[in-house]
Amino acid sequence: MNTDNLTTAGEELSSLEKVKQGLKDIFGQTTDLAVVSVHVGQYEGLLCYLTTMTSTDFITGKIVKELSLSEDKEQLSKEETFRELEDCHFSGLKHETLQNMEDSSNKMVLGYAAIFVDGLPLVLAVDVRSLSSRSVEEPTSQNVVRGPKEGFTESADTNMSLIRRRFNNVKLRFEKFELGYMTHTAVYIAYLDGEVEEHILEQVRERLNSAYIDSLFDSGRIEDLLHSKGKSMQLFPTICNSERPDAVCSYMINKRIAVIVDGSPFVLIVPSIFTDFFKSPEDEYQWFVIGSFARYLRYFAFILSLIVPGLYIAVTSYHQELIPSILLTSIAAQREGIPFPAGIEILLMEITFEILREAGTRMPRIVGQTISIVGALVLGEAAVQAGIVSNINVIVVSLTAISGFVAPIYTFGAKVRFFRFGMIILSSLIGLYGLVLGCCLLMVQLTRIESFGVPYLSLFSKWDKRRVT
Amino acid sequence: MNSLRSLYILMLCLSLMFMGTGCWDQVELNRASLITGMALEPGQNMKYRVTFETVNALETDPNKGGKGGTPTALYTKEGNSIAEATSRLNESLERMPLLAHIRVIIIDEKLAREGINQFMDVLQRNRYVREDVLVLVAKGYPASDFLKTVYARGQYASYKIQTQVETYRQVFGGIPRSHLYDIAQALLTEGRVLMLGAITISGDVEKSESLDAIKTVYPAAVVRTAGAAVFRGDKLIGYLSNEQTRMVMLASDYVSNTLFSLPGPGGKPTSPGAIGVQFYHMHSHMHVSMDGDKPIFKLHVEGDGKITSIDRNIKLTKIQGFNTVEQLTSDYVNEKMQETFTYVQKEFGVDVFGFGEHYYRYHFRKYKPLAKEWNTLFSRADLDVKSDFTLRRPDLKTQKIEKEGIGP
Numbered sequence: 001m002n003t004d005n006l007t008t009a010g011e012e013l014s015s016l017e018k019v020k021q022g023l024k025d026i027f028g029q030t031t032d033l034a035v036v037s038v039h040v041g042q043y044e045g046l047l048c049y050l051t052t053m054t055s056t057d058f059i060t061g062k063i064v065k066e067l068s069l070s071e072d073k074e075q076l077s078k079e080e081t082f083r084e085l086e087d088c089h090f091s092g093l094k095h096e097t098l099q100n101m102e103d104s105s106n107k108m109v110l111g112y113a114a115i116f117v118d119g120l121p122l123v124l125a126v127d128v129r130s131l132s133s134r135s136v137e138e139p140t141s142q143n144v145v146r147g148p149k150e151g152f153t154e155s156a157d158t159n160m161s162l163i164r165r166r167f168n169n170v171k172l173r174f175e176k177f178e179l180g181y182m183t184h185t186a187v188y189i190a191y192l193d194g195e196v197e198e199h200i201l202e203q204v205r206e207r208l209n210s211a212y213i214d215s216l217f218d219s220g221r222i223e224d225l226l227h228s229k230g231k232s233m234q235l236f237p238t239i240c241n242s243e244r245p246d247a248v249c250s251y252m253i254n255k256r257i258a259v260i261v262d263g264s265p266f267v268l269i270v271p272s273i274f275t276d277f278f279k280s281p282e283d284e285y286q287w288f289v290i291g292s293f294a295r296y297l298r299y300f301a302f303i304l305s306l307i308v309p310g311l312y313i314a315v316t317s318y319h320q321e322l323i324p325s326i327l328l329t330s331i332a333a334q335r336e337g338i339p340f341p342a343g344i345e346i347l348l349m350e351i352t353f354e355i356l357r358e359a360g361t362r363m364p365r366i367v368g369q370t371i372s373i374v375g376a377l378v379l380g381e382a383a384v385q386a387g388i389v390s391n392i393n394v395i396v397v398s399l400t401a402i403s404g405f406v407a408p409i410y411t412f413g414a415k416v417r418f419f420r421f422g423m424i425i426l427s428s429l430i431g432l433y434g435l436v437l438g439c440c441l442l443m444v445q446l447t448r449i450e451s452f453g454v455p456y457l458s459l460f461s462k463w464d465k466r467r468v469t
Numbered sequence: 470m471n472s473l474r475s476l477y478i479l480m481l482c483l484s485l486m487f488m489g490t491g492c493w494d495q496v497e498l499n500r501a502s503l504i505t506g507m508a509l510e511p512g513q514n515m516k517y518r519v520t521f522e523t524v525n526a527l528e529t530d531p532n533k534g535g536k537g538g539t540p541t542a543l544y545t546k547e548g549n550s551i552a553e554a555t556s557r558l559n560e561s562l563e564r565m566p567l568l569a570h571i572r573v574i575i576i577d578e579k580l581a582r583e584g585i586n587q588f589m590d591v592l593q594r595n596r597y598v599r600e601d602v603l604v605l606v607a608k609g610y611p612a613s614d615f616l617k618t619v620y621a622r623g624q625y626a627s628y629k630i631q632t633q634v635e636t637y638r639q640v641f642g643g644i645p646r647s648h649l650y651d652i653a654q655a656l657l658t659e660g661r662v663l664m665l666g667a668i669t670i671s672g673d674v675e676k677s678e679s680l681d682a683i684k685t686v687y688p689a690a691v692v693r694t695a696g697a698a699v700f701r702g703d704k705l706i707g708y709l710s711n712e713q714t715r716m717v718m719l720a721s722d723y724v725s726n727t728l729f730s731l732p733g734p735g736g737k738p739t740s741p742g743a744i745g746v747q748f749y750h751m752h753s754h755m756h757v758s759m760d761g762d763k764p765i766f767k768l769h770v771e772g773d774g775k776i777t778s779i780d781r782n783i784k785l786t787k788i789q790g791f792n793t794v795e796q797l798t799s800d801y802v803n804e805k806m807q808e809t810f811t812y813v814q815k816e817f818g819v820d821v822f823g824f825g826e827h828y829y830r831y832h833f834r835k836y837k838p839l840a841k842e843w844n845t846l847f848s849r850a851d852l853d854v855k856s857d858f859t860l861r862r863p864d865l866k867t868q869k870i871e872k873e874g875i876g877p
Contacts, residue, residue: 320569321570
């Protein structure tokens with residue numbers, strides 16, 4: 001195929017008619033293809049671009065104007081005209097010289113305009129990409145009270161510029177990759193040259209190059225691809241994400257690599273360790289005591305959300321001797337007349353809460369009020385009044401629910417919520433022993449997983465030379 | 470493939486574990502009943518008669534208030550051992566008994582006179598009976614009567630008794646430490662005999678069984694602390710009053726907060742001009758030596774406190790005033806301590822103070838030959854009490870409010 005292309009290269013560009021025919025073969029009936037006859041210097045030419053990738057203002061202001069200026073010049077050969085165009089008229093724009101139809105069409109898909117000159121086997125591709133995108137707004141899922149209010153957008157160009165303007169440093173590097181054999185989505189990695197460890201960088205490059213997926217619409221999709229392969233499953237996320245440029249930059253200072261996916265406002269951070277999921281950029285913007293306090297509070301909430309329902313079940317149905325008598329009589333009084341055992345009761349409310357949360361996330365904004373009324377009043381109050389669940393159960397479920405959302409990285413909280421169900425089942429079957437067993441299993445998992453050769457619990461564990469990959 | 474297989478095996482093992490043994494010891498809270506108190510009495514047909522206090526949790530809930538029922542229900546069972554009586558509890562009770570929350574174990578006087586060792590083992594052996602449960606002796610009333618006295622706070626009787634005893638010990642010191650582990654400790658210790666707290670009832674027990682009894686301002690019957698029950702070996706031999714118990718506990722350095730009411734110039738506590746002094750840090754040190762075959766005990770008591778009331782006018786603006794009161798306190802405590810000591814020597818002839826224990830710990834070789842006859846030696850010993858009290862503040866007034874008087 002390749003050799004075919006080379007031999008026919010001159011053939012398909014030999015006349016404008018053939019170019020038109022070639023474009024029609026490639027793009028078919030698509031309506032956003034613009035093929036405009038223009039004068040290039042003294043010769044006939046064609047200007048081809050996709051109207052959906054650019055704006056009329058840009059084409060008329062930058063391309064057509066320059067082309068008409070080139071007409072007034074003295075007589076030049078086709079070759080010279082082409083060079084003139086390349087070096088003078090479009091030197092300010094990103095451009096490339098191509099030699100065949102396939103390359104040109106691939107460029108046009110990316111937002112280039114192709115300029116053909118009658119009888120010349122060269123194509124000038126000029127970057128005319130000008131797309132409307134969401135303006136930079138406040139992040140929606142990772143908020144701070146004090147700190148920059150900018151958040152990443154769906155446009156990778158904007159995102160890169162948000163990072164670059166924070167790093168006025170020649171060492172900042174962006175590298176481009178293309179993923180998705182159907183969508184050709186641009187993926188960039190950003191890092192500080194000399195700061196990051198070369199072997200990690202190499203691994204990231206290799207995994208991005210070897211990724212084989214059909215499409216890529218959000219960075220969440222490539223988290224799995226970036227995970228360490230060949231190891232057993234990982235229960236905890238080993239790739240952190242952020243939609244805050246300041247957070248990403250602060251990670252990059254700490255020798256991390258950012259992965260930016262075009263079309264996704266969530267930038268991935270590799271490698272990530274356990275402690276990263278409890279950091280909020282705000283911790284560094286305020287007095288360190290308050291920052292540390294908030295961070296410890298998050299660890300505490302993480303433990304709470306993991307074990308409180310399990311602990312409640314284990315203690316009330318297996319180990320009543322562990323609770324102070326007065327508290328126990330109070331709990332017993334509330335449990336009086338509840339038809340279900342504690343385990344079923346908790347599961348019931350936890351699942352109800354998950355349904356509420358899911359409904360709250362998915363529902364249209366306008367019906368938001370309805371959900372909160374039905375959720376809080378009907379399910380909370382009425383279930384207690386009707387004697388289906390006890391008051392203390394509602395307290396336990398709400399405490400864990402709130403604690404589950406304290407983690408600044410939403411994906412981490414989501415996984416913890418999932419483990420909680422395991423803890424509930426374990427402790428309702430074998431009591432406190434099950435709870436401890438569950439914690440041990442999680443601990444085993446935590447200590448053995450790693451992210452790009454960096455042990456997941458690095459900050460808590462001792463450095464082990466043998467683990468370095 | 471390999472990891473998948475090991476995952477299957479793991480899941481199989483886990484499911485076996487859960488299905489084979491899961492839930493075996495589960496006791497759902499609304500199918501269980503808390504046992505909060507136990508009263509031990511000699512039985513009529515069998516050896517023991519045990520009364521259990523079970524909580525009706527709904528009635529103790531302060532928020533819901535219950536339906537006006539009693540907070541507790543008592544069940545009495547007889548058995549040839551306490552364990553038997555316990556396991557026969559479900560002849561009358563529908564729920565699983567939870568023993569872990571027993572607050573007090575009340576021993577009947579008759580049982581105590583026969584000796585408590587015979588049934589202590591089951592309490593100490595059982596993993597659900599806590600080591601810090603209170604063991605008290607019922608003075609003058611059958612043990613089960615104490616669980617029958619309801620009180621106005623809505624909680625169960627044994628909770629009231631436990632809190633009352635602990636608080637009384639902290640505030641006044643008039644009852645010995647009588648937890649389950651204190652018994653084990655006292656029975657195993659050389660040179661000190663067992664003392665347990667004693668409680669009694671004032672009022673009419675018959676009326677007090679009904680909730681109507683607490684609908685009046687003045688409860689029909691109230692459980693009251695009654696000092697200490699003194700044991701020789703494991704057998705009850707007599708009682709000490711609250712004040713005597715306080716002196717004994719003070720000598721053994723277990724009192725830290727108490728109040729002395731010093732008699733006025735008449736020499737009696739009722740005579741006018743009395744002074745009240747409260748102490749919040751108290752310490753005592755013992756010293757034991759032998760003079761031939763007669764032990765000499767030296768006791769040094771010290772304390773920090775304040776003046777709470779003065780009936781006659783002593784000027785506290787000068788240090789002289791404080792010195793006077795301190796001296797009065799010292800004299801009073803020395804006298805009372807000496808009185809208590811003589812009383813114990815004469816009435817019981819057993820070392821409740823722990824002088825023998827002190828001698829055993831500090832002069833083991835000298836104590837060893839005397840161990841058998843220590844109580845006899847104790848009966849003829851001499852006590853020398855020294856006390857050193859410091860009054861830190863006169864509270865809000867330095868002087869009793871009084872007209873100074875004008876003119877000659």
